[in-house]
Structure formats: structure tokens, C-alpha cells
């Protein structure tokens with residue numbers, strides 16, 4: 001039976017993230033998946049140390065926090081549904097803290113490549129105008145942990161549980177849970193992206209590259225802004241030979257052709273760098 005891990009990133013008991021996540025998981029269970037619920041703030045995470053032991057030594061150097069617990073659950077789960085409150089224009093800080101640790105997945109990339117792993121995200125904020133990075137940065141979490149994102153939900157309500165006042169929120173959460181569960185039984189039907197969204201990751205955050213060229217800031221898909229009768233459309237370029245940033249192929253390429261060799265490039269110049277650093281020592 002397919003397993004779906006639900007991750008709630010809010011500390012508020014019965015807050016909006018939790019309520020919508022529980023609706024999504026309940027529907028996923030009714031659709032035939034085994035589900036579990038994890039409240040991320042109940043675990044303890046240290047910030048990434050930047051040592052790259054995960055890449056060079058095969059496991060994270062931080063041994064006294066709960067990344068191992070999370071990683072075990074994530075590696076086991078075929079599906080992921082993650083819900084987070086927006087704090088200061090994007091998902092609560094714990095989402096980024098744990099996303100930063102996703103290079104720990106590197107030793108497992110080959111094992112994961114052959115599996116169907118899909119995810120959906122639920123971004124909850126108080127005010128529609130104040131959530132420009134909610135979906136984008138929340139979607140980065142499953143992408144970085146090796147899932148394809150096939151649906152997302154944005155819901156708006158400030159008080160805990162207030163999302164329930166709008167029945168459409170519950171309908172959408174249940175639809176999202178059903179979509180993930182069905183995808184895991186072979187019926188992958190991703191939510192169609194809107195014309196202004198990146199076709200790979202649903203982002204609406206793009207970097208302007210001059211003239212009509214733009215790049216999705218989440219998955220690095222490039223393309224052009226093309227005017228038509230309804231306004232401007234994002235027309236993507238033919239895919240990079242390695243796919244967008246978060247495909248298994250691109251990650252393998254990035255790991256082997258950039259991260260791993262960066263070590264030898266650094267070591268070759270370490271003595272020079274050390275000398276230049278002496279003036280900053282206190």
C-alpha cells in the first residue's frame with residue numbers, strides 16, 4: 001500500500017495548516033493510501049553547517065538532532081503533503097531550515113530515481129496580498145526531497161481554524177489528498193498550471209533576464225514572456241538536457257559535475273586562500 005507522509009509546519013494546535021492537512025490525509029486514506037502525520041516543530045533541527053559531509057562522507061555531520069528521523073520517514077514515504085503557515089511573506093522559517101538540509105538526500109538519489117514519488121503543498125496565510133512566496137518556497141521543500149509536486153492549495157484565514165469558514169478550502173484540501181493518493185496508484189493527473197505559472201513547479205516568481213527572457217526562481221526553467229489576447233504567457237524553452245533543477249538527472253549531474261569537483265578546485269587553491277584569510281583572524 002502506498003504511504004503518504006503529512007507534515008504540518010505550524011505550532012498552533014488545530015491551526016489552519018493542521019486542519020487542512022488532516023482533511024487532505026483523511027481523503028487520501030479513503031482513496032486507499034496509508035497516511036501518517038508529523039508536526040515538524042515537534043522535532044529539533046540545527047541549521048546546516050555547510051561542511052558537505054552529506055555529500056563527501058555519505059551522511060550529515062550533525063548527529064544530535066532529528067534530521068535522521070525526518071529523513072527516514074521521507075525516504076519511506078511515496079507521497080508527501082506538507083502544510084505551512086506564512087510568516088513574513090513566505091513559509092515559516094522551519095521550512096527553509098529543513099529544506100537547507102536536503103543535500104542529505106544525495107547518497108539516496110539513485111535509490112529514489114526509480115520510484116514514483118509525488119507531493120502536494122498547502123500554504124496558509126492571513127492575507128492574499130501578503131503571501132507572494134508561500135507556494136513557491138513551500139513547493140521547494142518536496143522538490144528538494146525528491147518529490148514531483150502535482151498540486152498545491154493556497155488558503156487565507158488569520159485565526160486558528162478560521163479556514164473552515166470557507167467550505168471551498170476543505171473541498172480543495174480533500175481534492176488535493178485524493179490527487180496524491182490516486183497518483184500513487186498509477187493515475188497521475190497533476191493540477192494543470194495556469195498560464196502565468198511555471199509548468200514544472202507552479203511558481204509565479206521569475207527572474208527577468210533582459211528583453212522577454214525569464215527564469216523560474218524555484219526550478220530554473222527558462223522561457224519567454226509572450227503577449228497574447230489574455231495578457232502575457234510564460235512560454236518555456238525546450239528542456240535543458242538534464243531537465244529542470246529538481247529532476248533526478250539534473251541532481252545527479254549537479255552533484256557529479258559541480259559539487260564533487262568543487263572540492264578539488266578548492267583544495268588546489270587552499271593555501272592561497274588561507275594566506276588571504278589571515279588578516280581577518282581575531
Ligand SMILES: Cc1cc2nc3c(=O)[nH]c(=O)nc-3n(C[C@H](O)[C@H](O)[C@H](O)COP(=O)(O)O)c2cc1C
Pocket residue numbers: 010011012014015016017018084085086087088089090124125126127128129130131157158159160161
Ligand atoms: C509571526 C507571524 C507572521 C505572519 N506573517 C504573515 C504574512 O507575512 N502574510 C500573511 O498573509 N499572513 C501572515 N501571518 C498570518 C498567518 O499566516 C495565518 O494566521 C495562518 O493562518 C497561520 O496558520 P496556522 O493556523 O496553521 O498556524 C503571520 C502570522 C504570524 C504569527
